Amino acid sequence: MSLRVRLLLMFGGIVVITVALVSYAVSVGARRAFERADDQRTTAVSGQFRREFELQGQSVSLRAAAIARSQSLRNVALSLSAPGGDPAPYVNLAASLAAEQQLDYLEILSQDGTIISSAQWPARFGVRLPWVDEVPDWNRQAAFLQNEENPQGTELALVSVRVLSAADRGFLVVAGQRIDSSFxxxxxxxxxxxxxxxxxxxxxxELEDTQGTVNVPAELKPMLEASLRERMDVGRIVHLDEDGMYTAHAIPFTGLDSKQPLAVLVVASSRRELSDLQNRIRNTGLLVAGGGILLSIIASGWSAARISRPIEELSFAAQDVAAGNWERKVHADSGNKDEVSQLVASFNQMTDELLRQRDRALQAERVAAWRELARRLAHELKNPMFPLQITIENLMKARQQNSPEFDEIFAESTSTLLAELSNLKKIVGRFSDFSKMPVPQWQRVNMNHMLEEIARLFTPQLASAAKPIKMETRLTSGDPNVSGDPELLRRALENLVLNAIDAMPDGGTLRMTTSASGQNVAIEISDTGAGFNEEEASRLFTPYYTTKQHGTGLGLAIVQSVISDHGARISVSSRPGEGTTFRMEFQRTPAKQTSDAAMGKA
Structure with missing residues (x-):
């Protein structure tokens, strides 16, 4: 993921998270404010209901007291108090008094609670109401809720009871006002x-609002029943009508006994205002987030122009340096002193120092190489030079002494001289071969076929030896083709096979294996010889280093040079007493071939 994309994601994420947090905080604050306002509205409405209830109760009580004090009712009471007083003529009295005082309910009772006259249900004449005995002094009792019966059913009423005394007898006036949608x-x-x-x-x-009776919504009924059962306020969010969701509070109201609620007042506040506010907050948040993302794109592009471009150039420059172009430089803005400019300056300083270090290292390596070459040449040339010197001295001595055996000595000496000169020629040739490694001639090489040819070449010789060596090949079924020089690769592989044979003087197993995976082909040559310790294994590819009694120590150095020229890598794993394995890993189209081709076109 590029720095530009990361900056965009970072800026966009900051904007989105910030807007989301602010929107959430505002939404939560708005919801809490709405809930507080809703509680206040519920308290205000329920308080207003109670105040209206008290006012209506006081009005009903005043009208009930007025009826009890009226002369007409007092005359009736005196008539009924006389011996043989008959209440039948007064059955319709309550209806006229109720109409006069604008009461929905009015009943006149005897002292024991027997109905003398009922405005709402005249047929109840003579029925006794036992609840009138529950209050000792009705004149001090405030108005209360009561379920009043009439021919149509039971209705809720605000009731007040007052007492009239006449001729040592008491009469009760029960007046009431209906509590319904009009209330x-x-x-x-x-x-x-x-x-x-x-x-x-x-x-x-059963449910009434300001417009009249309505059906009980399914979501509201459980809350009403819970308030009735628990006799306490209950609040929930419910769906009442097409306006949507409401925050509803159910408040129970009890009657005279204060035990079982006779009615439940529901105060419902529409949540549309809150929903609209939350929608506005969300839409505003989305708009701000969109604008913020647009600004973040612009900001990330601007930041990338100042930050990512120098960093990208640094990345490409680092790749060039890794590929060997140590003279690569990155342009630095001299007028800018920020961290990126300092990084560019440090990179250029690093490449300058690398060039100086490389030059010093190359010079030191050249000196060390010439010293090592001189040491090796001196060592290799010293052995044949001594026989040459002795032979020439013997010839000179025989000639000076006129020895009769001079011809025989001359023939033997010249043979020795030729043999040692041939040895010197071989030594010089080996050093010359190492110094003049040819450039690979690229073509398609089947590594399975090459190993099979090498196996056919060495198998008869190994099988007929006094201590035979078993040759095994395990070749891949995948594509074994690589790009390389078949002559150089064959020389390198044969050199490794010869080394494996030298490592098993007492016989053993020589195994050659190929494997293919993706764009890579691997070759392993293993033996079951004596093996090497860790220090010896680490020095095997060092020029002039050898663990054998014969040889110049250039064989594995030449192998490593050939493998390296093919863009491959070679490694060795070995343990004393367990044998040695050389592993070579090739790419089907090595980068070295590509670069050589590019140089050839140039």
């Missing part, structure tokens, strides 16, 4: 707020 309409509701009243008992149209 709810008297409440001043905030915008987006609905108020509903639910009665567990009733005509079946």
């Amino acid at each position: 709810l309409r008297s409440l001043a509701l905030p915008e987006g707020t609905r108020v509903l009243l639910w009665r567990p008992l009733g005509t079946g149209r």
Whole structure:
């Protein structure tokens, strides 16, 4: 992933995360503010309901007291208190008094709770109401909720009871006002707020709002039942109508006994305002995020122009240096003193120092190589020079003494001289071969076929030896072809085979293996000889180093040079007593061939 893409992702990520966090914080803050406002609205509406309830109760109580104090009712009470008083003529009295005082419910009871007259249900004449005995002094009792029965069913009413005494007898006036949608309409509701009243008992149209009776929504009923069962406020988010979701609070109201709630007030606040606000926040966040991403693209492009380009140039320059072009330089902006410019300056300084170090190393290597060459030449030439000197001295001595055996001595000496001169020629030839390694002539080489040819060449010789060596080949079934010089590769492989044979004077197994994987072909030549220790193995490819009694120590150095010229690598693994394995890894089209071809075209 490029630096430009990383900068874009970094800037874009910062913008998106920041916008997301801000949007989330604003959304959470808005939701909490809405919930606080909703609690305040619920408290205000429920408080208004209670105040309206108290006002209506006081009004009902005043009208009930007015009826109890009226002269007409007092005359009725005196008539009924007389011996033989008959209540039948007064059955419809309550209806006229209720109409006069604008009451929905009105009943006149005797002291024991027997109905004398009922405005809402005249047929209940003579029915006794036992609940009137629960309060010792009704004149001090405030208005309360009561389920009132009528021919149509049971309705919720705000009821007040007052006592009338006449001729040592008591009478009760039970006055009431219906609690329904008209009562709810008297409440001043905030915008987006609905108020509903639910009665567990009733005509079946149990839920009422300001417009009338409505069906109980499926999501609301569990909350109502929970408030009724627990006798406590319950709040939930429910779906009430097409306006969407509401935050609803259910508040139970009890009757005279304060045990079982007779009604549940529902205050529901629409969440549309919150939803719209959250949508605006989300849309604004998306807009800001989009703008931020656009700005991040511009910022990343600008940053990349100042940062990534010099770094990319540094990367390419480092690759060139790794490929051997140590003179590679990177342009540095002299007017800029930031970290990237300092890095470029340090890179150029590094390449300058590498060039100086390389020159010093090359000079030191040349001196060391000439010294080693001189030492090796002196060592190799010293052995044949001594016989030459002795032979020539013997010839001179025989000639001076006029020895009769001079001809015989001359023939023997010249034979010795020729043999040692031939040895000197071979030594010089080996050094000459090492110094004049030819350039590979590239062509397609099948490594399986080459190893099979080498095996056919050495197998008869190895099998007929006094201590035979077994030759094994394990060739890959994949593509064994590489690009190389078949003559140079054959010389290198035969050299390794000869070394393996020399390592097994007592016989053993020589194994040649090929394997192919992707663009690589590997060759292994293994023996079961004495092997090398770690120090010896690390010096095997050093020129002039040998562990044998004969040889110049140039064989493996030549092998390494050939393998290196083919863009391949050679390694050795060995343990004393377990044998040695040489492994060569080739590329099907080595980079060295590509560079040589490019140089040839140039």
